Amino acid sequence: MSSTTAEPNKTRNLIFIILGALVVIATYLYLIIGQPTDIAAGLGPSALIALAGYLIGAILIGVGAIHRLPTNTLVLIPVAIAINIVVGQLTAALGLPFYFDSIGTILVAVVAGPAAGAVTGAFTNVIWGLTLSPLALPFAITAIVIGVLAGYAARIGVFRTYWLPPIAGLVTGVIAALVSAPIAAFIFGGATGGGTGAIVAAFQAFGNSLLASTTLQGLLSDPVDKLITFTVVMLILLALPTRFKQRFPFVRQYNVLPGTKAKKLD
DSSP states (O other): OOHHHHHHHHHHHHHHHHHHHHHHHHHHHHHHHHOOOOGGGSSOHHHHHHHHHHHHHHHHHHHHHGGGOOHHHHHHHHHHHHHHHHHHHHHHHHTOSOOOOOHHHHHHHHHHOHHHHHHHHHHHHHHHHHHTOGGGGGGHHHHHHHHHHHHHHHHTTGGGSSSHHHHHHHHHHHHHHHHHHHHHHHTTTTOOSTTHHHHHHHHHHTTOOHHHHHHHHHHHHHHHHHHHHHHHHHHHHHHSOHHHHTTSHHHHHTTOSTTOOOOOOO
């Protein structure tokens, strides 16, 4: 492909990604400002608006990023989505005060980059919210943020060492908690299933407001959740054959993992 053709295509793809991000942010602001309460009951008007916003945003980001995603990444994304949903459902059923629903998102982000991680996170929550749990739908913004942060963490070399991924997980967890807290408070009244509701109730019993309680619960649960998740992803990657990991251009370009060599891509 000539450079004169590549530049307009690169600009067009960037525009798609920016538009997708703006749609996702607008949907998030609608949920926070409007504070609809009918989402937990199923596909009411607010749920349809949230679904449309996150779905369109994810598609736009995906269209913008698709040119950078090799076939093996496109095959990995559906598998990662299935892992997220299955593990997330199991964790909720066991009543644990954690989530463990972003293992697939972080895995894709580390081997394929921030955009691929964002797409995986967004479609996980859209599909999950549409099929099994409407509670998951509004948190698509959190899943996107996790995918982006994990991808950039991989890009700057966090996963080249064995001790930095847990720290990156803690930081990602704090940011995820701050993004999620208003949704949990204003849309679901702090009751988002699993064992987290009991923690919110405990903080409220000490006189904290609902938003403060959901924020404190998030700051208690999310960092530990992401610390464990980042560590699990690192262990998975260490167990995979080097030849398999080297098949991902993002891994080679940014020397993402121990034992991989940086290679400048066109």
